[in-house]
Amino acid sequence: MKLLIKLLAVFSVxxxxxxxxxxxxxxxxxxxxxxxxxxxxxxVGDRVLMPKMNRxxxxxxxxxxxxxxxxxxxxxxGGGSRVPWPYIGAVSTILxxxxxxxxxxxxxxxxxxxxxxxxxxxxxxx
Amino acid sequence: MTSPRVTCYVNTCTHFVAGNLCGARNIDIMHExxxxxxxxxxxxMCKTYHEASGVTSYLGSMDNVNWSGTAAEMVLPGHHLxxxxxxxxxxxxxxxxxxxxxxxxxxxxxALANECQDTNCRxxxxxxxxxxx
Ligand code: SF4
Ligand code: SF4
Numbered sequence: 001m002k003l004l005i006k007l008l009a010v011f012s013v014x015x016x017x018x019x020x021x022x023x024x025x026x027x028x029x030x031x032x033x034x035x036x037x038x039x040x041x042x043x044v045g046d047r048v049l050m051p052k053m054n055r056x057x058x059x060x061x062x063x064x065x066x067x068x069x070x071x072x073x074x075x076x077x078g079g080g081s082r083v084p085w086p087y088i089g090a091v092s093t094i095l096x097x098x099x100x101x102x103x104x105x106x107x108x109x110x111x112x113x114x115x116x117x118x119x120x121x122x123x124x125x126x
Numbered sequence: 127m128t129s130p131r132v133t134c135y136v137n138t139c140t141h142f143v144a145g146n147l148c149g150a151r152n153i154d155i156m157h158e159x160x161x162x163x164x165x166x167x168x169x170x171m172c173k174t175y176h177e178a179s180g181v182t183s184y185l186g187s188m189d190n191v192n193w194s195g196t197a198a199e200m201v202l203p204g205h206h207l208x209x210x211x212x213x214x215x216x217x218x219x220x221x222x223x224x225x226x227x228x229x230x231x232x233x234x235x236x237a238l239a240n241e242c243q244d245t246n247c248r249x250x251x252x253x254x255x256x257x258x259x
Contacts, residue, residue: 047144052178112137115237
């Protein structure tokens with residue numbers, strides 16, 4: 001479910017920004033490839049790396065990964081789409097912001113802080 | 127013999143996967159002190175804990191990664207990722223000959239741990255008859 005929401009968000013942003021930006025034009029192969037790359041890399045990052053990073057570093061790393069994925073998808077999809085730098089910048093920033101919120105949804109940092117406190121108290125009681 | 131399900135709360139370990147899972151291929155549960163048999167769960171630890179502190183820490187723990195399980199968990203979340211468990215805590219009632227753990231599931235605790243001694247097998251239950259060595 002959470003993964004599906006991520007896929008839909010990425011796909012819509014990839015299309016919506018190109019619709020709003022006259023210099024950009026996105027074709028289906030690029031949209032599908034970039035959605036797949038961003039979501040796959042993002043999911044691995046979210047599950048394996050993000051819990052060990054602070055909030056800002058995690059969102060910034062995601063933005064960089066998104067920009068790299070867009071460039072990669074543009075190459076792999078044969079270059080039929082027009083993805084200028086402002087487009088890459090806008091999509092990476094918007095999706096970076098989305099990721100910052102998404103991280104809070106999938107990983108509750110406070111719970112681990114509380115658990116650590118409880119462990120510590122448990123140790124004192126023992 | 128199947129290994130127990132592993133739920134882990136040690137969010138600072140390179141093997142930790144959000145969702146309280148462990149992405150290691152195998153974990154070693156041991157007595158915290160070599161010369162003292164564990165009597166309570168705080169006396170146990172996950173020796174496989176590897177502190178996540180930059181890229182090198184991930185490279186250092188790559189030889190013990192459950193690659194296929196982790197990949198499956200990424201695309202089909204929820205299938206549960208369980209490492210094999212090798213345990214030397216013979217004072218635990220779930221322990222069996224051959225470094226086995228016969229508990230159906232175990233919980234490894236130690237959120238915000240900095241070293242393996244900060245982690246514990248919360249499922250430990252004393253056999254009762256073992257005395258300090
Ligand atoms: S502390 Fe042990 S059980 Fe937890 S993620 Fe690390 S290796 Fe796995
Ligand atoms: S429950 Fe007992 S036997 Fe199983 S891993 Fe924990 S300490 Fe070892």
